[in-house]
Amino acid sequence: MTAITPVGRWLLPASLLLPGLLSAQASLSGRVMTPDKRPLSGVEVSIAALSRRTLTDSAGMFRLDSLAPGRYLIAARRLGFRSFSSMTSVFAGEGPEYELTLQPTVNELAKVDVTANPMETQFADFEKRRQLKLGRYLTADDFAKNDGRPVADVVAGIPGVDIVRGRLNEAWFGSRRGAETILMDRKIREDDKQRGANPGKGMCYATVVLNGLVVYRGDSGEGLFDLNSLNARDIKGVEVYTTTANAPQQWLTGNGSCGVIAIWTK
Helix, strand or coil, rough: CCCEEEECCCCCHHHHHHHHHHHHHHHEEEEEECCCEEEECCCEEEEEEHEEEECCCCEEEEEEEEEEEEEEEEEEEEEEEEEEEEEEEEEEEEECCCEECCCCCCCCCCCCCCCCCCHHHHHHHHHHHHHHCCEEEEEHHHHCCCCCCHCCCCCCCCCCCEEEEECCCCCEEECHHHHHHHHHHCCCHHHHHHHHCCHCCCCEEEEEEECCCEEECCCCCCCCCCCHCCCHHEEEEEEECCCCCCCCCHCCCCCCCEEEEEECCC
16 A cells, blocks of 8 residues: 655644744655665656645655645656555644655566556546446536636536535535434544534535545545645546445445545546
């Protein structure tokens, strides 16, 4: 499995930071390694919401400076390895150094020619489902027509979608699913509640899939996925299933029963 581990000093939660620090700059740094602890060079580490990218050096090190403090989706990818993504809080000042582990997608002893992009293969299934009209769909053209608008604002235009707004421009996909909301309170992390994700509003949060990988499945203790952590210009397609009846079975894992939203990036 892919892993991200802070190996530097711990920082206070965002809720405990002084308001004056929230406008200060932050940084994100660390190292990307293989499972047997070899450094990986040439890995693209990015924060799509800020349009920031960098590549790891020969020692596997990366650094992104001059960041606005906040909670972002961090992604790392390199050909021949499984892509990594995780929601990470970035705080003002010098943050901890993270260690990321990428898993190879092929047997490293075998020499093969890469002739197809796995992401393109998976996105072809998106197009098949769109033709069958199994759910609700948005394409890159839909986001281009709404250039400059946050991702959640565009998704909110889909019938049957409920968007819960946080206090700092966060936005989460939800649905009102009756009995499921009774157990939702114990599944929501306290930091997400403080941001405004209050299950008392009768909201049940949907399973979130990013580029074929389930990043939120409704399990207790998981951090909610902020739609606005993504940059609308980076999105290739979105598919929404307001119930799990028509959703692809491979995404129906964990305790999620409040619908599915799958997001594909360029």
